[in-house]
Amino acid sequence: MTGVGAGAKDTTTISGRSHAALADDFLRAAVRFTTDRLKDRKRGATEELGRWEEWRERGRAIRSHTVANLDHYLRQFVANARAAGAAVHFAADAQEASAAVLGIVQEKQATLVAKSKSMVSEEIHINSRLEEHGVRVVETDLGEYIIQLAHETPSHIIIPAIHKTREQIKDLFTHDGGQDLGTDTKALVAFARSKLRETFLAADIGMTGCNFGIAESGSVVLFTNEGNADMVSALPKTHIVVMGMERVLPTFADLEVMANLLPRSATGQKVITYMSVITGPRRAREVSGPTELHIVILDNGRSSQLGDAEFQDVLNCIRCGACLNVCPVYRHVGGHAYGSVYPGPIGAVLTPLLLQGEEFADLPNASSLCGACYEACPVKIPLHDMLVALRRRAAQRKAKPGGVRVDRERVAWSGYATLFAKPGRYRLVTRVARIVQAPLARDGYIESTFGPLVGWTGSRHAPALAPEPFRDRFSRMKQDVKVARQNDGKAAESDPR
Amino acid sequence: MNEQAFFQNIARRLGREFPADAAASPAGVGLPAEEPERAFVGAPDFWTARQWGHRERLENFTLELGRLGGSARVYATLAALHGGLETLLQELSAPLVCGWGGEFIADMQLQNVFDSFAVVPWDDEPDMAEPFTRADVGVTGCDFAIADTGTVVLLNESGQGRLVSLLPTVHIVVLRASRIRTSMGEVWREIALRGLDPVHLPSTVIFISGPSRSSDIENDLTIGVHGPAAVHALIWDDVGLP
Amino acid sequence: MRMRVALFVTCLVDNFYPRVAESMVRILNSCGVEVEFPPEQTCCGQPAFNSGYAQQARVVGRTLLEAFADFDYVVSPSGSCAGMVHHHYPSLFDADPDETRSARELVPKTYEFSQFLVHVLGVTDLGAFFPHRVTYHPSCHGSRLLGVKEEPLQLLAGVRGLDLVPLPHAEDCCGFGGAFAVKMPEISTAMATEKADWVTETGAEVLVGTDMGCLMNIGGRLRHMGRSVRVMHLAELLHEGMEQGRG
Numbered sequence: 001m002t003g004v005g006a007g008a009k010d011t012t013t014i015s016g017r018s019h020a021a022l023a024d025d026f027l028r029a030a031v032r033f034t035t036d037r038l039k040d041r042k043r044g045a046t047e048e049l050g051r052w053e054e055w056r057e058r059g060r061a062i063r064s065h066t067v068a069n070l071d072h073y074l075r076q077f078v079a080n081a082r083a084a085g086a087a088v089h090f091a092a093d094a095q096e097a098s099a100a101v102l103g104i105v106q107e108k109q110a111t112l113v114a115k116s117k118s119m120v121s122e123e124i125h126i127n128s129r130l131e132e133h134g135v136r137v138v139e140t141d142l143g144e145y146i147i148q149l150a151h152e153t154p155s156h157i158i159i160p161a162i163h164k165t166r167e168q169i170k171d172l173f174t175h176d177g178g179q180d181l182g183t184d185t186k187a188l189v190a191f192a193r194s195k196l197r198e199t200f201l202a203a204d205i206g207m208t209g210c211n212f213g214i215a216e217s218g219s220v221v222l223f224t225n226e227g228n229a230d231m232v233s234a235l236p237k238t239h240i241v242v243m244g245m246e247r248v249l250p251t252f253a254d255l256e257v258m259a260n261l262l263p264r265s266a267t268g269q270k271v272i273t274y275m276s277v278i279t280g281p282r283r284a285r286e287v288s289g290p291t292e293l294h295i296v297i298l299d300n301g302r303s304s305q306l307g308d309a310e311f312q313d314v315l316n317c318i319r320c321g322a323c324l325n326v327c328p329v330y331r332h333v334g335g336h337a338y339g340s341v342y343p344g345p346i347g348a349v350l351t352p353l354l355l356q357g358e359e360f361a362d363l364p365n366a367s368s369l370c371g372a373c374y375e376a377c378p379v380k381i382p383l384h385d386m387l388v389a390l391r392r393r394a395a396q397r398k399a400k401p402g403g404v405r406v407d408r409e410r411v412a413w414s415g416y417a418t419l420f421a422k423p424g425r426y427r428l429v430t431r432v433a434r435i436v437q438a439p440l441a442r443d444g445y446i447e448s449t450f451g452p453l454v455g456w457t458g459s460r461h462a463p464a465l466a467p468e469p470f471r472d473r474f475s476r477m478k479q480d481v482k483v484a485r486q487n488d489g490k491a492a493e494s495d496p497r
Numbered sequence: 498m499n500e501q502a503f504f505q506n507i508a509r510r511l512g513r514e515f516p517a518d519a520a521a522s523p524a525g526v527g528l529p530a531e532e533p534e535r536a537f538v539g540a541p542d543f544w545t546a547r548q549w550g551h552r553e554r555l556e557n558f559t560l561e562l563g564r565l566g567g568s569a570r571v572y573a574t575l576a577a578l579h580g581g582l583e584t585l586l587q588e589l590s591a592p593l594v595c596g597w598g599g600e601f602i603a604d605m606q607l608q609n610v611f612d613s614f615a616v617v618p619w620d621d622e623p624d625m626a627e628p629f630t631r632a633d634v635g636v637t638g639c640d641f642a643i644a645d646t647g648t649v650v651l652l653n654e655s656g657q658g659r660l661v662s663l664l665p666t667v668h669i670v671v672l673r674a675s676r677i678r679t680s681m682g683e684v685w686r687e688i689a690l691r692g693l694d695p696v697h698l699p700s701t702v703i704f705i706s707g708p709s710r711s712s713d714i715e716n717d718l719t720i721g722v723h724g725p726a727a728v729h730a731l732i733w734d735d736v737g738l739p
Numbered sequence: 740m741r742m743r744v745a746l747f748v749t750c751l752v753d754n755f756y757p758r759v760a761e762s763m764v765r766i767l768n769s770c771g772v773e774v775e776f777p778p779e780q781t782c783c784g785q786p787a788f789n790s791g792y793a794q795q796a797r798v799v800g801r802t803l804l805e806a807f808a809d810f811d812y813v814v815s816p817s818g819s820c821a822g823m824v825h826h827h828y829p830s831l832f833d834a835d836p837d838e839t840r841s842a843r844e845l846v847p848k849t850y851e852f853s854q855f856l857v858h859v860l861g862v863t864d865l866g867a868f869f870p871h872r873v874t875y876h877p878s879c880h881g882s883r884l885l886g887v888k889e890e891p892l893q894l895l896a897g898v899r900g901l902d903l904v905p906l907p908h909a910e911d912c913c914g915f916g917g918a919f920a921v922k923m924p925e926i927s928t929a930m931a932t933e934k935a936d937w938v939t940e941t942g943a944e945v946l947v948g949t950d951m952g953c954l955m956n957i958g959g960r961l962r963h964m965g966r967s968v969r970v971m972h973l974a975e976l977l978h979e980g981m982e983q984g985r986g
Contacts, residue, residue, distance in 0.1 A: 015923050022925050034716045054541050061536070069533040071508040071515060078500075079528040084695040088525070092498040142722055143713035159713060166715050185717045193722060200723075201630055217693040227663060227709040227724025234659045234701070235626070245507070252685035252693075253539025259681055260540070267712070271565075271646035274724065275704040282700050287623045288659040289700050299503065306510035328912045332929045366923055368916025368930070369789055370879035391791030413787045417795035420750070423802065426781040430754050445962065455924025460931065460959030463755045470748050470757035474776045477764060481773045 011339075012359050014366045018333035027163050031334055034162050035325040041268020042322060042376075049264065059261045060380040062254045063316035066246075070306065070315075073215040073248045078297070080218025084280025086293040094124040097298045101126055101207070101240055104294050105135055108238055110204035114196075116222070116229035117141035118209025119157060119319055120244050120298060122341040123354075126207070137207075138199045140228040142192055149176055155335025155343060157321035158266045163334055196228070206232035206290065210243035211318070212258060213295075216251045219279040220295065223262060223272040230276050239281070239290040245297050246315040258318060261378040265320040301354035310389045314349055316379040323373035323383060329366055338363065345373035345383045352390055364390035427471070434465045441465075500525060540682055549679045551736045554644035558677050559732075561647030565707025566720055567728035569647075571674070578733045579610050582671065585729060586614045586634070589667060595619065595629050596636035599656020605638060605671050605733070619658040626660065635665035635725070641684045642677040642730075646706050649730065650684055653701040662705065668725040674734040745807050746774050747815035747849065749951070750782040756951050759816050762978035763852055767814070769981065770860050774814075779806035785823040788831070790918045797831055804832070804841040811848060812859060816974060817950045818851040818881020825849060826884055851881055852974055853890040853949055863893045867980025870900035874943035876934070876957065878950035879912050891949050891973050898980050904941045908933075915956035931960040938968055945969045947976050 010016025021027055046052040066073050078088050091097035101124075105113065113130060115121065115137055127137045127148075139148040143160035147153065149172040154160030161169070166183045173191050174180050181187050208229050212221040220241050222229040233239045249255055263269040282289035305311045324330045324344030335343035339359055340351040348363040364387045373383040398407045419429045440446045441464035446457065456462060501520040508515035519526045539545065549557070559569040572578035586594060598618030602608055611618060616636060619625050629635075637657070641650040649670050653659055662668050678684050681704070691697045709724030720726050744767065752759045764774045780803055784796030803824070807813045815821045825846055832838035856862045875895060881887040895903055914920065914930025934957050938946050946961075946968050948954045958970035971979075 015925060018926055022929055028929075030715075037716055051541070051543065054543075058537075058541050065533070065535060068511065071504060071511055071513060072529050072533055074507065075504060075519070075526045075529050078526060082525055084698075084700075088500075090498045090500050090503040092503070096498055140723070141713070142711045146713065159716070161713055166717075169714055185714050185719050188714055189711065189719045189722055196723065201626065217698055219698075225710045225712075226722040228722075230659075230663055230703065231723055234663060250535070251538055252689065253682055256540050256680065256682040256685065270561075271648060271706040272704075273565075273706050273708070273710055275706075277702040277704075278700065279698050279702075280695055280700050282653075283695070285655045286653050286700055287619065287621060287625065287655055287657075289653055297503075299498070299506075303506050303510050306507060307512060328914065328930050328933075329923075329926055332926055332933075365919070366926065368879075368912045368914055368919045368927070370912030370916070371883040372879070372910070372912065375883050388789055388791065391789070392793055393791070395791035409790065410792070413790060413792040413795045416787055417792075417798040420781045420784075420799040421802065423779050423781055426750075433754075445959075455921045455927075456959075458924065459928040459963060460956065461962040462959055463955055465754050466757050468757065470753045470760040471776065471778055473757055473761065474746075474764075477761070479764065479768050479773055481768045482771055 013362045014333070014337055014339065015362070017339055018337035021334045021337050022332060026165070027334055028332060030165065031162055031331055034159060035331055038267055038325045042265060042325070043268070045264040045268040045270055048270065049260065055257065055261060056378055056380055058257050059378050060316065062249065062257055063318070063379045064313060066248055066250060067306070067312060067315045070246060070248065073250055074245060074297070076215040077213045077218055077248050080216070081280065081295055082218070084218050086218065086280050086295050089294060089296045091296055091298045091300070093300050097124040097242060097296050097300070098126050098129040100296045101242065102129060102133060104238070104240055105130060105205060106133070108204055110238070111135060112199070112203045113137045113205045113207050114199050114203035114232050114236060115139050115144075116206070116208040116224065116232045117144045117160070118207075118242060119341060120209050121207065121242050122154065123300060124242065124298065126242070138196070138203070140196050140199065140232060141224070142189065142226060145192055145196065146172060149173070153336070153341070156324055157319055157342070157344070159321075163336075200231040200235050203232070203236045205238045205240060206236040207240045207242070208232055210241050210247050210295075211262070212255060213243055213248045214252055214255060214277070215248050217279055219277050221255060222276045222278065223274070225269075225273040227274050230274050233276060233278055234289055237290055238292045238294070239278070241293070241295045243295060243297055244302060245299055246302055262318055262320050265322040265376070265378040301356075305353060311353060311386060313381055314353065314386060316381050317346055317350070318379060320378060322376040322378060326372040326376040328370065328372070329368070333366075345387075346381075349383055349386045349390065361394060364394070430465065430469060434467070437464055540680075544680065545682055547679055549644060551674065554677045554679055555674050555732070555734065557644040558642055558647055561645065562707060562728070562730055563647070565647050566710070567647065567707040567730065569730040569732060571732045571734050573734055573737075575606055575733050578671065578731050579606070581731050582610055582636075582669070583613070585669065585731070586610075589634055591633035591667070593617070593628060593632045594634040594636065595632040595661055595665065597638055597657050597661055601638045601656060607671070619656070619661055621655045625658060629658065629660045630664055632665040634667045634669060635661040636669045636671060637662045639670050639672050639676065641687070642672055643679075643681055643684060643704075644677050645680050648681070648704050648706040651703045651705065653699040659701060659703070662703070663724055666721065666725060667727045667729070668705075670728065670730045672730065672732055674732050675736050742811040743809065744772050744774055744812045744814060745810040746776050747780065747803070747807065747813045747820065748776070749815060749817045749820045751951050751955070752816050755955070756972065759951060759972040759974050762972070762974040763814070763816055765978050766856075766865060766974060766981065769865070770856070770862055772860070775810070777806035777810075783820045783823045784831075785820060786917050788823065788827060793831060800828065800831060801838070804838060804845060807845055807848075808841060812855065813845065813849045814852055814855045815849065816852050816972060817952065818878055818885045818887050819950050819952060821849050821851045822880045822884040851885055851887050851949065853894055854885070854887050857890040857893055864897035865894070865977055865981055866984045867898045867977050868900050868984035869898050869976060869980035871944045872902045872904060872942060873945045873947055873976070874904050874906045874938060874941040875909070876906055876913065876938070876946060876948045876953060877909055878948055878953045881949050882910070887949065894973065894977060895947070898977070899984070901980070904943055906941055907937045913953045913957045915953050917952070920956065928960070931956055932964070935960045935964055935966060939966050943968060945971055945976065947971050947973055949973050
């Protein structure tokens with residue numbers, strides 16, 4: 001267990017990684033400001049739509065049904081996409097996916113790739129892979145562009161540069177463009193617009209993720225507010241889509257539900273500005289659009305969740321980021337503390353499931369299990385229950401031979417179980433505790449700065465055990481039971497006013 | 498990864514066997530034969546059952562597009578719409594205006610307006626990136642509009658180049674009021690009636706709701722990041738009073 | 740036949756906050772309900788369960804199955820502990836058919852205190868008088884998992900003289916989360932500090948809530964920060980108000 005002040009340079013755990021964030025008042029204020037705003041807007045947008053719980057339930061049912069029949073719907077999607085002229089590639093992991101993309105890029109002898117924001121492409125680290133091979137990759141989402149100039153990674157699913165100030169952005173753009181732009185949002189945006197316009201026109205290849213794949217037609221659906229996915233998929237000759245294999249929806253009718261849930265949950269918008277539905281490359285009769293469409297379908301740990309009753313529904317996620325915006329832990333530590341592509345509650349569940357590295361082992365502990373994430377989730381993923389299930393698995397792993405040799409936590413909880421399993425032992429142990437605490441207690445509080453619970457007592461006064469537990473007191477209580485009375489407000493007779 | 502192995506893995510995880518013939522097919526897995534049973538499809542009934550009249554759709558579309566930062570004007574006659582378009586183009590005094598070509602010009606009888614403002618139409622030549630990349634204003638029609646959200650729906654077709662609605666700073670949409678539907682679901686039902694196969698469904702269907710926007714810099718909403726900074730809808734009320 | 744009501748005291752209230760349980764008994768008495776206390780109960784097992792130790796939680800949780808088997812209603816001062824029974828007992832005890840049955844029987848009869856008053860007894864006005872500025876923190880488990888949102892507010896609305904000031908960002912977790920507070924102390928403290936600051940900002944003399952875990956956390960932080968806000972469980976406030984209302 002990490003105590004207060006420990007782990008300043010520890011980057012292997014979330015408590016270590018969050019240390020710097022917790023000391024950064026600006027970061028916390030920025031994240032608080034934006035997440036509050038998104039939360040308020042979401043509330044407004046869902047109230048305006050009305051019957052939100054029915055929409056959520058419909059969203060959940062559609063996603064659960066699709067995931068439970070993924071063999072069917074993905075097959076249908078693939079067959080229809082192919083019939084429309086798309087080339088489909090399958091990747092078991094990040095390595096295979098980036099190899100597939102690299103293969104297409106090299107075959108086209110491409111030197112410039114324009115990208116539209118995509119979490120799955122972050123997941124396969126495609127940018128660095130392409131750059132290693134001399135291919136320039138430019139992020140065209142404004143937030144991603146900022147992050148790329150800063151050589152950082154996104155810290156929010158929807159707002160990648162949530163942690164950057166306009167001053168910092170001005171410096172990045174000024175450095176990139178060679179002239180001082182000032183801090184006015186309009187000037188900064190105008191710079192990005194003209195700079196990235198050149199990229200759109202010059203790029204050999206456009207690369208996007210995929211918000212939804214439609215099984216009944218083989219279409220790829222992209223949501224953006226800026227219009228950059230449209231640019232990237234309309235201008236270059238070749239369009240590469242990287243999609244997580246669970247992104248499928250059976251029909252366009254189901255898409256209407258997601259089109260209502262996603263923007264409202266993400267940013268509190270009633271509707272996304274651009275929704276592009278792409279089915280195969282340009283037809284012979286059409287005058288614009290790419291002549292080649294490649295779809296790379298990625299597993300990367302997703303299939304391991306299928307058939308697992310506890311975790312299958314995590315694949316319902318539509319990447320809206322609503323769980324981040326309501327999460328008090330995310331708000332305090334920011335996205336980078338989660339140490340992977342997916343931050344916040346969804347990241348604390350998804351990352352250990354997909355990646356299984358030691359550095360992600362304590363992510364499920366970074367939650368007070370307050371349930372705000374579940375309440376916010378438009379497809380009702382029980383993230384708080386999944387966090388507990390992950391803790392349970394971690395405990396079971398440690399219990400196996402070859403696990404951690406002495407697991408202090410297991411010892412502690414087994415002790416708890418032994419003592420609390422029988423009322424007699426429970427009474428005895430609490431009686432002993434009362435005696436032990438006597439020298440530490442003052443005024444009904446313990447103000448200790450050492451001991452095993454210092455993480456608690458270092459910043460909070462802990463209550464002392466009461467001199468007598470309720471169970472002892474109860475036997476002496478005389479119950480003066482009044483005749484049941486109606487709650488009709490007559491009690492006002494005794495109002496002293 | 499091998500396609501067959503990819504699907505077999507998914508099916509096994511879900512407790513099923515992937516059909517042997519599909520797994521063996523050299524052309525890829527092909528379409529599945531049977532649909533899984535579903536209790537329901539798409540939006541809740543209370544949503545799809547709504548029946549808005551012409552006036553309600555028209556008013557709601559106008560209101561919603563306005564809320565998104567766009568503008569919409571309704572004209573009783575096509576001639577009045579032409580007058581409105583001329584006024585708008587005069588106000589914008591854009592050096593270069595481009596537009597959809599082909600049937601659109603004939604359908605909305607725009608030839609005269611296009612001529613007098615030297616609008617460059619994109620007919621059936623492929624890949625006309627130039628001069629469209631430089632255009633300040635793009636004039637398009639739309640195949641559908643959605644009252645719920647102030648959305649216009651554009652299909653990629655001959656004479657309907659995608660870049661016209663995308664690259665210019667100002668996007669003007671000229672449409673008939675009879676193209677306005679209540680919800681997105683209604684639009685999809687109509688598109689599906691024509692067929693969702695690659696012959697009938699174009700490579701791109703774009704749903705545009707107001708001007709391009711971003712809040713990526715300190716959550717400060719800005720308009721016109723990559724796509725147009727202004728969207729004006731000029732609607733010819735070809736239905737008239739209900 | 741008279742209904743049998745058991746007090747599900749919770750280990751925290753039993754050992755640290757007996758006054759809360761006493762207040763509950765007095766209030767229920769005044770509503771015509773005699774309360775029994777089956778001493779077989781120890782703890783619901785939630786601390787171990789939430790840490791990933793389900794077997795250990797099961798061993799402890801059995802004390803509740805035994806203690807409450809013969810009762811019609813089980814009333815708890817904690818929405819979190821009542822929520823544990825509601826949400827996790829049926830699956831926690833699904834290995835043994837007898838235990839599954841008792842767990843399933845326990846769920847519908849288990850109530851959080853304010854829930855029991857409002858929905859079972861139909862009481863919102865206890866004739867209490869409490870002339871103070873009060874703010875209310877809705878605990879996460881009670882409000883989100885058990886759905887206890889309006890009940891405490893209805894009861895507070897029935898208290899004369901009480902000036903209820905809204906707590907900004909009330910729905911934010913206080914950072915307690917059981918073992919979370921010990922495992923992730925820095926993050927937990929940051930959350931508790933924020934909550935304590937909002938409480939202070941309301942200018943309230945009293946912070947009231949329905950879960951002593953959260954109140955222990957916020958109260959401990961407030962005290963450590965030298966803030967003099969009084970922290971009370973809803974039952975304590977109502978009982979004290981009833982005494983005053985009578986006086």
